[in-house]
Amino acid sequence: xxxxxxxxxxxVWRKTAIWVTALMLVAxxxxxxxxxxKITAGSDRVPAYSVINHRIYYKMDNDRNMQVPVIGGQAxxxxxxxxxxxxxAMVSKGKMTVQAKNCMNCHTLLGNGAYYAPDLTKAWLDQGxxxxxxxxxxxxxxxxxxxxNARGYGTTRKMPDLDITEEEARAIIAFLKWMSxxxxxxxxxxxxxxxxxxx
Amino acid sequence: xxAQAVNQPMSQTAMRGKLNSAELNAGQRLAVKYFSVxxxxxxxxxxxxxxxxxxxxxxxxxxxxxxFNVNRMVHINAMIVWMLYGFIGSxxxxxxxxxxxxxxxxxxxxxxxxxxxxxxxxxxxxxLLVQTGPGEQKSLWLINEGREYIEAPRWADxxxxxxxxxxxxxxxxxxxxxxWSGISGVLVLDLIALAGLYLAGMFYSPNIxxxxxxxxxVIHMWVEATxxxxxxxxxxxxLIKTLGARRKIVTTWxxxxxxxxxxxxxxxxxxxxxxxxxxxxxxxxxxxxxxxxPIPLVAMVVHAVYDSGVHRFKNSNHPALAWLxxxxxxxxFGAGVWGFMHTLPQINLYTHGTQWSASxxxxxxxxxxxxxxxxxFYIAIQKWRGDVFMGAGIRHAWRWxxxxxxxxxxxxxMTVALLVSGYEQSFVERALQGSTWAGYFEAQxxxxxxxxxxxxxxFGYVTAAGTLLLVWDLIxxxxxxxxPAEKPTEHQAQAQAA
Numbered sequence: 001x002x003x004x005x006x007x008x009x010x011x012v013w014r015k016t017a018i019w020v021t022a023l024m025l026v027a028x029x030x031x032x033x034x035x036x037x038k039i040t041a042g043s044d045r046v047p048a049y050s051v052i053n054h055r056i057y058y059k060m061d062n063d064r065n066m067q068v069p070v071i072g073g074q075a076x077x078x079x080x081x082x083x084x085x086x087x088x089a090m091v092s093k094g095k096m097t098v099q100a101k102n103c104m105n106c107h108t109l110l111g112n113g114a115y116y117a118p119d120l121t122k123a124w125l126d127q128g129x130x131x132x133x134x135x136x137x138x139x140x141x142x143x144x145x146x147x148x149n150a151r152g153y154g155t156t157r158k159m160p161d162l163d164i165t166e167e168e169a170r171a172i173i174a175f176l177k178w179m180s181x182x183x184x185x186x187x188x189x190x191x192x193x194x195x196x197x198x199x
Numbered sequence: 200x201x202a203q204a205v206n207q208p209m210s211q212t213a214m215r216g217k218l219n220s221a222e223l224n225a226g227q228r229l230a231v232k233y234f235s236v237x238x239x240x241x242x243x244x245x246x247x248x249x250x251x252x253x254x255x256x257x258x259x260x261x262x263x264x265x266x267f268n269v270n271r272m273v274h275i276n277a278m279i280v281w282m283l284y285g286f287i288g289s290x291x292x293x294x295x296x297x298x299x300x301x302x303x304x305x306x307x308x309x310x311x312x313x314x315x316x317x318x319x320x321x322x323x324x325x326x327l328l329v330q331t332g333p334g335e336q337k338s339l340w341l342i343n344e345g346r347e348y349i350e351a352p353r354w355a356d357x358x359x360x361x362x363x364x365x366x367x368x369x370x371x372x373x374x375x376x377x378x379w380s381g382i383s384g385v386l387v388l389d390l391i392a393l394a395g396l397y398l399a400g401m402f403y404s405p406n407i408x409x410x411x412x413x414x415x416x417v418i419h420m421w422v423e424a425t426x427x428x429x430x431x432x433x434x435x436x437x438l439i440k441t442l443g444a445r446r447k448i449v450t451t452w453x454x455x456x457x458x459x460x461x462x463x464x465x466x467x468x469x470x471x472x473x474x475x476x477x478x479x480x481x482x483x484x485x486x487x488x489x490x491x492x493p494i495p496l497v498a499m500v501v502h503a504v505y506d507s508g509v510h511r512f513k514n515s516n517h518p519a520l521a522w523l524x525x526x527x528x529x530x531x532f533g534a535g536v537w538g539f540m541h542t543l544p545q546i547n548l549y550t551h552g553t554q555w556s557a558s559x560x561x562x563x564x565x566x567x568x569x570x571x572x573x574x575x576f577y578i579a580i581q582k583w584r585g586d587v588f589m590g591a592g593i594r595h596a597w598r599w600x601x602x603x604x605x606x607x608x609x610x611x612x613m614t615v616a617l618l619v620s621g622y623e624q625s626f627v628e629r630a631l632q633g634s635t636w637a638g639y640f641e642a643q644x645x646x647x648x649x650x651x652x653x654x655x656x657x658f659g660y661v662t663a664a665g666t667l668l669l670v671w672d673l674i675x676x677x678x679x680x681x682x683p684a685e686k687p688t689e690h691q692a693q694a695q696a697a
Contacts, residue, residue, distance in 0.1 A: 010447060013454035014381070020458045024465035031466075031484070032412075039408040039476050046408045046476045064479075092405035097334025099345030099403075105268035110411060110475045111552030113347055115624075116255070116267045118639040119552055128636040147263075153640030157258040160266040168334045179407055185482065187474035188634035189548050 041088075045183040049087035052077045052174050056125065056181045058193050066186025072198055077174055078136060087174070094175025097168045106159070109179070111187060117159065124173070124180040125193040128153075132196050136173065143169035215585035216680045222585055225305040226291040226373075231583060232312055233288030234576050236319075238670060240281035241569070243323075245663050247274040252659050255652045269330050272343070272350050273323065278564060279348055280319055285572030286426070287366055289433045290386065292579060294370055297436065298377030304369050311365040318358045322351050339403060346410070348418050349400045356401050363394045381450035385457055386432040393425040408476030415471040422564075423492065423534070424464040430526070430571045431456045434499065437523050437574060441514045443687030444506045452502045459495035467492045473544050474551060482544045489542040493535030503527035515687045516581050516589045518599040518676070522574035525607060529566020537562050537614070549629040554651070555621035562614040565606075573669065580673055581684060588682035598672040605665030612658030620651030 006012055042048040047069075055072035074081070082090065098104070104113035107120045118126075128151060129135040142149045144166060146159035164172070220228055251270040253260050261270075295302055302308065325342055332338030339345070340353040351359065367390050374383045400417035404410045435453045438444040469485025503524055507514075514520045537559040541550040550556070577599075581589050624642040632638025642648055 008451065010381070010451045010454065013451055013458060017385075017454045017457040017461070021461040021465070024461055028465050028468065031480075035412065035472070035477050035481075036409070038478050039406070039412060041406045041409075045478065046406060049405070088405060093334055095405045095407065095410075096336065096339065096403070100334050100338035100342065101331045102268045102272060102343055102345045102350070104345055104347050105271045105350075106266075108552040109407060112411060112471075112475070113552070114268070114271050115552065115554055115557060116251075116271070118636045119634065122634075123636070126636050151636065152258075153637055154644055155258065155640055157640075157643070158262075160263050160268075162331055163333075165333070171334065175405075175407075182408060182476040184474045184476060185479055187548060187551065188629060190630070190633040192633035192635055 047071065047178065047181045048084055049091045049178055050082060050084045051181045052087050052091065052177045053081050055196055055198060056177065057196065057199060058125070058191065064186070066189075067191060068186075069181045069183055071181065072196075075197075077177055078170060087178075090171050090174040091178045093168070094171035094173070097164065097172050098175060101162045101164065110182070110184060117157070119188065120176060120179070121182075121184060121188065122180045122191055122193065124177045125191075127192060127194050129194055132194060135194070139173050139176075140166065140169045143172060215587055215683065216678060217585065218583050219585050220583070222582055224295045224301070226293075226295045226302040227579070227582065229302070229305065229308055229312060230288040230292035231579055233284045233291065234579055236316055237281040237284035237288060237572060238576070238673070240277045240284065240319075242666065242670070244274055244277035244281060245659075245666050247271075247277065249656075249659050249663060252652070252656045256649075256656060265327070266330075269326060273326055275348055276326070276350055277323075282426075282564070282568045282572060285568070285575065286429055286433075288579075289572065289575045290366075290370055290390075290429075292575060293433070293436050294373050295377075297380060297383050298374045300373060300377030302369060303372040303376055304365075307365055308369045311362045314358065315362040318355050318362075322355050325352070326350075336403070346400070346414055349397075349414070353401065356397070360394070360397060360401075363397070367391070367394055380446070381453060382432050382435050385428065385453055389425050389428045389432065393421065393429065396420045396425065411475045412472070412477065415468060419468045419471055420465075422567075423467060423538075424461060426568065427460050427464065427495070427530075427534075428457055430530075430568065431460070431499065433571055433575065434503065434523060434526065437519065437571070437578065438503065438506050440578065441516050441520045441523065441687060442506055442510045443514075444510070448506070449502075452498070456495050456498055456502075459491075459498060463488050463491035463494060470542050470544075470547065473547055486543050490539060492542070493531065493539050496531040496535035500527045500531045510687070513685075513687070514590075515685050516577055517591065517593065517596075518589065518603070518672075519574045519577035519581070521599075521603055522570050522577060525603065526566070526570035526574060529562070529570050529607075531566075533559070533562030533564070533566030533614075549625040550621065553621050553624040553629070554617045554648075555625060558614050558617035558621050561610055561617060565610040569606075576673055577676075580676060584677035584680065586684045587677040587680040588684055589677060589680075590685050593676070594680065595672070595675065598668055599676065602665050602669035602672050605661055605668060607665075609658050609660075609662030609665050612661060613655045616651045616654035616658060618651075620648045620655070623647040623651070 039046045051071055053074060053076045055075035057070040057072050058067045059070050061068045106114050106117040109120050111119060111121065129138050143164050147161055150158035152158050247270045251267055251274055254267045329342050332342040343350045343352055370390065371387050374387060396417050399413045431453055435449045438449055439446060466484055467489035469481040470489035472481035472485055507524065541547050541555050581587060623645050627645055628634060628638045628642035632641055
């Protein structure tokens with residue numbers, strides 16, 4: 001029997017498997033340290049929770065060839081300016097409600113989830129709310145009674161009644177507003193936001 | 200019937216063609232329990248998938264009773280859990296054979312099985328009856344965590360970790376007591392990673408970017424890395440058992456697959472970090488490494504087909520080998536080709552979060568994981584029936600062949616139908632309408648989208664028919680068979696090649 005060439009040798013491949021895996025793991029861990037710092041709330045890419053006190057715009061960045069979020073002037077959610085701690089508590093309550101109501105198994109958030117209902121990444125900025133002045137109230141009304149205020153756009157699909165309280169509804173909206181200010185590298189492409197004051 | 204059979208007396212050992220647990224070792228007796236629950240959950244996956252699919256066509260169906268989010272959650276959770284049951288069962292099935300010694304701690308393992316099964320039952324009942332809770336921590340601890348694929352409430356997470364630790368201890372300690380091999384070495388190291396990764400999904404963060412960053416560590420590192428290596432181990436063992444493939448060749452291939460799989464898959468994680476707030480460098484890293492992810496899957500196909508060809512397809516278990524081959528191709532097309540089609544950021548920008556993902560998900564989970572678990576079910580039932588003949592000319596062979604055909608046609612049909620819908624959705628909603636809600640619904644109303652959803656449902660019924668036939672076949676195959684199993688032999692051609 002002829003000698004096994006090196007490229008078919010069991011030991012060569014065992015060592016290769018170990019070294020390749022170790023190398024990739026180290027690379028992932030190093031990248032994770034960097035990424036986690038860059039997606040901590042309050043960073044350039046993921047804003048502080050108090051961003052809900054401000055107007056959020058999108059503009060085309062020609063260098064990056066994508067739309068990027070721009071934090072505008074004061075536009076406090078429900079007319080109340082919140083401290084960073086208060087804003088975090090409200091956004092957190094909203095995020096927790098989004099999880100507890102299992103929103104992700106119909107909707108997508110940052111594009112992840114189920115595809116039975118629209119993406120929520122920029123729901124706060126959606127043109128469907130009509131005018132900026134009525135948006136907050138329309139969103140609250142919708143979440144409190146999604147069946148009566150169904151927004152199926154010509155389909156019979158509608159959100160079920162999830163027993164959302166008014167406090168939870170407001171918190172969800174805070175979470176959605178905060179999420180709409182995350183820099184998502186231009187996802188979704190070519191998004192057309194609602195008309196807002198100061199644009 | 201199966202439960203009674205487990206308690207049959209030793210005196211029936213010689214009776215071929217009847218379920219006889221005396222034929223099985225302790226690990227295998229445990230494995231058939233895991234396999235039985237896996238099949239029940241497989242049925243649940245299909246049932247709730249059909250309900251969710253129908254809601255696309257008839258949104259009023261079960262509205263406010265069993266809403267889409269509940270059906271979809273049970274659909275995907277039943278899938279994840281039956282696959283894990285299949286994997287745990289498969290490892291318990293092979294552990295005594297591979298280690299050459301008796302399972303360590305069989306009693307503890309048995310207890311863990313019942314604890315896990317009771318927990319899964321409670322979780323599903325709560326999903327169906329309670330469904331959702333108020334926006335408080337206690338909902339995440341008791342009802343569901345609302346995070347796709349790992350919705351199980353936190354209390355169940357701790358149960359899962361405890362059970363997995365027992366499983367890991369049993370497997371590792373058994374190999375330590377007996378002998379190690381290339382397959383078992385890879386398997387044990389892979390199980391450490393698989394279990395450890397679950398911890399990354401067990402915390403709450405208000406920051407959705409941070410949430411999804413770690414959530415992908417669990418989801419991606421399971422289905423695109425550690426699960427792939429785990430099924431690589433099962434495949435290696437399966438080819439030795441069914442074909443009589445040479446261990447040295449199989450083990451060398453396994454190392455090649457591990458190198459390629461982890462070499463591409465670990466940083467391939469980056470293709471989930473394109474749009475969740477993470478830095479732009481992930482566009483390059485994720486795009487590059489995930490584009491390499493199909494390569495190990497090609498290696499697996501070459502390996503399986505080459506070994507089968509060398510042995511001229513002479514094997515001890517025809518249904519099992521057919522499903523192993525289905526696994527090799529399904530994994531390549533579902534995970535490899537369908538994944539590659541939309542993994543580059545330039546394309547993914549338009550397809551991320553559309554029915555493209557559903558199309559890929561259906562073919563990948565079926566092709567990569569359902570198939571190999573089904574192959575193991577056939578290996579198990581053969582031995583459980585007294586190591587009966589399962590070669591050419593087996594009685595009622597049409598059942599396993601039609602089950603194989605219907606399941607594959609059903610899933611491929613769903614995949615293609617969803618892809619048509621996905622194309623329409625990415626063009627209309629994303630490219631044309633700028634992803635507004637109005638754009639989303641315009642795409643959902645589109646004729647081609649609706650047609651895709653209709654055909655998905657039809658092929659869902661085909662899949663369901665295949666599942667029923669599969670279950671019938673698994674219950675009846677080998678019944679009354681008196682011929683002994685053919686033993687795989689090393690083919691001359693292979694011996695020469697070596």
